[in-house]
Amino acid sequence: MIKFPKDFVWGVATSSYQIEGAVDEDGRTPSIWDTFSKTEGKTYQGHTGDVACDHYHRYKEDVEIMKEIGVKAYRFSIAWPRIFPEEGKYNPKGMDFYKRLVDELLKKDIMPAATIYHWDLPQWAYDKGGGWLNRDSVKWYVEYATKLFEELGDAIPLWITHNEPWCASILSYGIGEHAPGHKNYREALIAAHHILLSHGKAVKAFREMNIKRSKIGITLNLTPVYPASEKEEDKLTAQYADGFSNRWFLDPIFKGNYPQEMMELYSKIIGEFDFIKEGDLETISVPIDFLGVNYYTRNIIKYNENSMLKGENVPGPGKRTEMGWEISPESLYDLLKRLDREYTKLPIYITENGAAFKDEVTEDRRVHDDERIEYIKEHLKAAAKFIEEGGNLKGYFVWSLMDNFEWAHGYSKRFGIVYVDYETQKRILKDSAWWYKGVIQRSVIEE
Numbered sequence: 001m002i003k004f005p006k007d008f009v010w011g012v013a014t015s016s017y018q019i020e021g022a023v024d025e026d027g028r029t030p031s032i033w034d035t036f037s038k039t040e041g042k043t044y045q046g047h048t049g050d051v052a053c054d055h056y057h058r059y060k061e062d063v064e065i066m067k068e069i070g071v072k073a074y075r076f077s078i079a080w081p082r083i084f085p086e087e088g089k090y091n092p093k094g095m096d097f098y099k100r101l102v103d104e105l106l107k108k109d110i111m112p113a114a115t116i117y118h119w120d121l122p123q124w125a126y127d128k129g130g131g132w133l134n135r136d137s138v139k140w141y142v143e144y145a146t147k148l149f150e151e152l153g154d155a156i157p158l159w160i161t162h163n164e165p166w167c168a169s170i171l172s173y174g175i176g177e178h179a180p181g182h183k184n185y186r187e188a189l190i191a192a193h194h195i196l197l198s199h200g201k202a203v204k205a206f207r208e209m210n211i212k213r214s215k216i217g218i219t220l221n222l223t224p225v226y227p228a229s230e231k232e233e234d235k236l237t238a239q240y241a242d243g244f245s246n247r248w249f250l251d252p253i254f255k256g257n258y259p260q261e262m263m264e265l266y267s268k269i270i271g272e273f274d275f276i277k278e279g280d281l282e283t284i285s286v287p288i289d290f291l292g293v294n295y296y297t298r299n300i301i302k303y304n305e306n307s308m309l310k311g312e313n314v315p316g317p318g319k320r321t322e323m324g325w326e327i328s329p330e331s332l333y334d335l336l337k338r339l340d341r342e343y344t345k346l347p348i349y350i351t352e353n354g355a356a357f358k359d360e361v362t363e364d365r366r367v368h369d370d371e372r373i374e375y376i377k378e379h380l381k382a383a384a385k386f387i388e389e390g391g392n393l394k395g396y397f398v399w400s401l402m403d404n405f406e407w408a409h410g411y412s413k414r415f416g417i418v419y420v421d422y423e424t425q426k427r428i429l430k431d432s433a434w435w436y437k438g439v440i441q442r443s444v445i446e447e
């Protein structure tokens with residue numbers, strides 16, 4: 001039996017575009033994901049978030065389900081296009097939804113944890129110079145974040161400025177798999193810089209407003225990298241992969257500089273770093289209260305002369321999820337130990353961890369997702385080991401509360417501990433939800 005601290009924060013996580021639907025209700029205007037998902041060939045079978053889990057209308061039922069599971073905290077994101085449907089034009093009706101949601105959560109004694117940006121950039125911001133490519137995005141974001149702090153400030157104990165800057169920049173402007181679907185690495189680094197800068201400026205605004213009891217941080221997706229062999233060339237390319245996935249965001253936030261050897265490597269690809277202005281890195285590295293970590297899997301890298309970063313992924317020996325991601329709980333332990341050793345002693349929350357598996361509703365209207373229980377249990381054991389060794393891990397949020405729109409994969413991948421029948425919008429607690437309820441009740445996991 002493995003015990004967790006009594007005050008450990010047991011949570012579940014979602015995001016606005018993936019669950020809300022109601023994309024043109026109460027003044028909301030399109031986001032870049034509305035545009036992207038409606039663009040031929042960008043998402044699985046052209047799936048969109050038009051309806052999703054209809055959470056905008058069903059939020060009371062969904063909060064009731066969280067109560068049934070017994071979660072202590074709920075991490076959700078706020079849709080920027082509901083709050084500022086046009087530049088400078090605040091939409092109180094959009095804010096009202098989140099006020100109602102937060103009231104419902106507080107009534108059921110569930111702690112709200114709000115992500116300010118989880119990829120649904122208003123289309124109007126993209127139309128003005130490419131969104132995050134335009135340094136004005138920093139100003140637009142701070143205006144948005146400040147309005148949230150004014151209206152919801154101390155009702156939300158945990159504020160997260162951004163979900164996964166790596167995805168919102170590299171995957172979206174460099175690789176092109178996510179909205180807005182650009183494939184330009186210089187643009188990716190410009191977007192990353194402006195997202196990080198907007199984070200720092202929002203933290204400064206938060207401090208100036210002196211919001212009592214609330215804390216602010218950022219959520220990074222971090223992927224531990226291991227060389228395929230002890231060969232020097234594999235170890236070197238693994239360092240580049242670590243810079244690409246992890247250090248490019250960890251270093252500015254916690255050390256106030258981009259990793260030097262990555263800047264040298266990147267300058268050959270993107271030319272001048274003329275988008276980095278005097279004082280930017282000081283702003284980006286303003287002190288935060290906690291770090292959010294999204295962990296799913298690790299990467300194993302082998303030298304490859306022909307690739308941009310001189311490396312390629314090689315498959316690991318572990319079992320895989322439906323996303324094709326290797327299941328590697330021990331890498332979560334390695335990651336947490338590294339963060340503690342090299343970056344920060346601040347509180348860490350695992351703000352996402354979970355897995356997609358083939359989920360089927362059986363005759364008895366149940367979903368026997370044993371693999372998901374196993375996945376979560378093994379990762380919680382890794383987390384417990386870190387805590388036992390003095391690691392400052394304060395909470396764990398399962399991705400996800402319910403099946404939802406899985407970006408380019410549409411509704412074809414199910415991550416929820418609650419099953420969603422999209423035909424009827426019926427929710428069914430999977431076996432993993434009942435298992436998680438037991439874990440939360442006693443703050444304990446059985447071996």
Ligand SMILES: OC[C@@H]1[C@@H](O)[C@H](O)[C@@H](O)c2[nH]c(CCc3ccccc3)c[n+]21
Pocket residue numbers: 015018163164167221294296352399406407415
């Ligand atoms: O893919 C599962 C979840 C998404 O549904 C969340 O919105 C997002 O925060 C999130 N991040 C990651 C890890 C980074 C990643 C995201 C998408 C594609 C590849 C890697 C996995 N997930």
